[in-house]
Amino acid sequence: MASLANILRQIAEPDTQAAQKAAERLDSLVKPLGSLGRLEQLAIQLASIRGNQPLHFPSKEVLVMAADHGVWQEGVTPSPQVVTAIQAVNIVQGKAGVSVLARAAGAQVTLIDCGIIGPDIPGTLNHKIAQGTGNIATGPAMTREQAESLLIWSAERVIAKAESGLSLLAVGELGMANTTPAAAMVAVLTGAQPAQTVGLGANLSPDRLAHKISVVEKAIAVNQPDPSDALDVMAKVGGFELVAMAGAMIGAAAAGIPLVLDGFLSYASALAACQIAPALKPYLIPSHLSAEQGATLALEALGLTPYFDLNLRLGEGSGAALALPLIDAACAIHNEMATLAECQIEL
Numbered sequence: 001m002a003s004l005a006n007i008l009r010q011i012a013e014p015d016t017q018a019a020q021k022a023a024e025r026l027d028s029l030v031k032p033l034g035s036l037g038r039l040e041q042l043a044i045q046l047a048s049i050r051g052n053q054p055l056h057f058p059s060k061e062v063l064v065m066a067a068d069h070g071v072w073q074e075g076v077t078p079s080p081q082v083v084t085a086i087q088a089v090n091i092v093q094g095k096a097g098v099s100v101l102a103r104a105a106g107a108q109v110t111l112i113d114c115g116i117i118g119p120d121i122p123g124t125l126n127h128k129i130a131q132g133t134g135n136i137a138t139g140p141a142m143t144r145e146q147a148e149s150l151l152i153w154s155a156e157r158v159i160a161k162a163e164s165g166l167s168l169l170a171v172g173e174l175g176m177a178n179t180t181p182a183a184a185m186v187a188v189l190t191g192a193q194p195a196q197t198v199g200l201g202a203n204l205s206p207d208r209l210a211h212k213i214s215v216v217e218k219a220i221a222v223n224q225p226d227p228s229d230a231l232d233v234m235a236k237v238g239g240f241e242l243v244a245m246a247g248a249m250i251g252a253a254a255a256g257i258p259l260v261l262d263g264f265l266s267y268a269s270a271l272a273a274c275q276i277a278p279a280l281k282p283y284l285i286p287s288h289l290s291a292e293q294g295a296t297l298a299l300e301a302l303g304l305t306p307y308f309d310l311n312l313r314l315g316e317g318s319g320a321a322l323a324l325p326l327i328d329a330a331c332a333i334h335n336e337m338a339t340l341a342e343c344q345i346e347l
C-alpha cells in the first residue's frame, strides 16, 4: 500500500493551456459570446483536467460506497438498519434509483461494501472494515488506522481503475443513519453549529429533529475531533462510506480524472478530502443541491455552486448520475458546434 503522502504528490495542477484553448474555441462557436453559460465553464474545467486528451469521457463509473452506522441505535432515522443491505442488493441488481439513472447515462455502477452489517453480498466489491461503525454518540466511529488505510485503499482503487481506462468517476453512498455522522463532520470542518447542519435525512419526523441535533452535539463533545485534522474528524465522527468517498476523490485527482459529487454525504466527504488535499479541488464537479438542511452551508464552504436543484435527497449517487448527461453535453458543444467564421457570421 502506498503512503497517503505519495498519493497526494501525484495530484497535478490542471492544464491551464488546455483550459485557455477550450475557452478560445468556445468563444469562436456559432452563438453569442458566453451564451451557453455555465456549460461553457464546465467544458473549460473538463478540458483543463483532460489536458492533451480529446474532450470526451467514454468510460464512466458511479461508485457507491455503502456501510452501516452504530449511531443508528440512537433513533436518528426512521429507516430500518437492514435497508442498507437490502438496498445494496437492489443497486447491484439494477433495480434502485441510481442503477436506473446510471444506466440511462451510460455509466457502470460499482458498489463497495465498506461495512454493511451482515454477510458478504454477491455482486458487490467486498471491503468490509467491520460490521458497521462504532456509535459516535458514545465513542469513535473507527480507529485512525482504519480510516487512513480505507482512505488509501479507496484512492488506490480509483487510480488502478483510471489506469485501466476509467475516464470519469461519480460518487454516491448508502448507509442508514449516515446523515448524522455527515452532519457532525460538516459542523466540525466548517465551524458551524450542529443545528445548522442536521436535517431530516430520509424522512425523520420533524419532532425528532431536536433529538438528532443533540446526538450530533453529544458525538462532538464525547469524541473531541480536531477540526484541523480531517482524518481525525472522519475517524471519530464519520463513517466507513464517508471515508471511502473521500479516498475516491483523492484517487480521482491523483489519476487526473474528474470526480462528480452527489448529495449532502458527498459534501461532507469532500470537505474532509479538500482539507487533506487542497489540490484536488479543481477536479471536483458538483451536481445537484441536496434538499438536506446544511447542504448550502457545506457547498459554500467548498466554494462550489451546484448545477441543478431538483429537491433530490435519495443519495446512492443518483444526483451524480443525473449530471453525467450534462458533462457529455458540455463536451459535445465544445467538440461539435460550428464556428461563427464557418457560418460567415461576424459579431
Ligand SMILES: O=C(O)c1ccc[n+]([C@@H]2O[C@H](COP(=O)([O-])O)[C@@H](O)[C@H]2O)c1
Pocket: 076, 077, 078, 079, 173, 174, 175, 176, 177, 178, 179, 180, 200, 201, 202, 203, 204, 262, 263, 264, 265, 290, 291, 292, 312, 313, 314, 315, 316
Ligand atoms: O444525498 C443526500 O443528500 C441524502 C440526503 C438524505 C438522505 N440520503 C440517503 O438516506 C440515507 C441516510 O438518511 P438517514 O435519515 O438514515 O440518515 C442514506 O442511505 C443516504 O443515501 C441522502
Ligand SMILES: Cc1cc2nc[nH]c2cc1C
Pocket: 079, 083, 087, 174, 175, 202, 314, 315, 316
Ligand atoms: C428505501 C431506501 C432507499 C435508500 N437509498 C438511499 N437511502 C435510502 C433509504 C431508504 C429507506
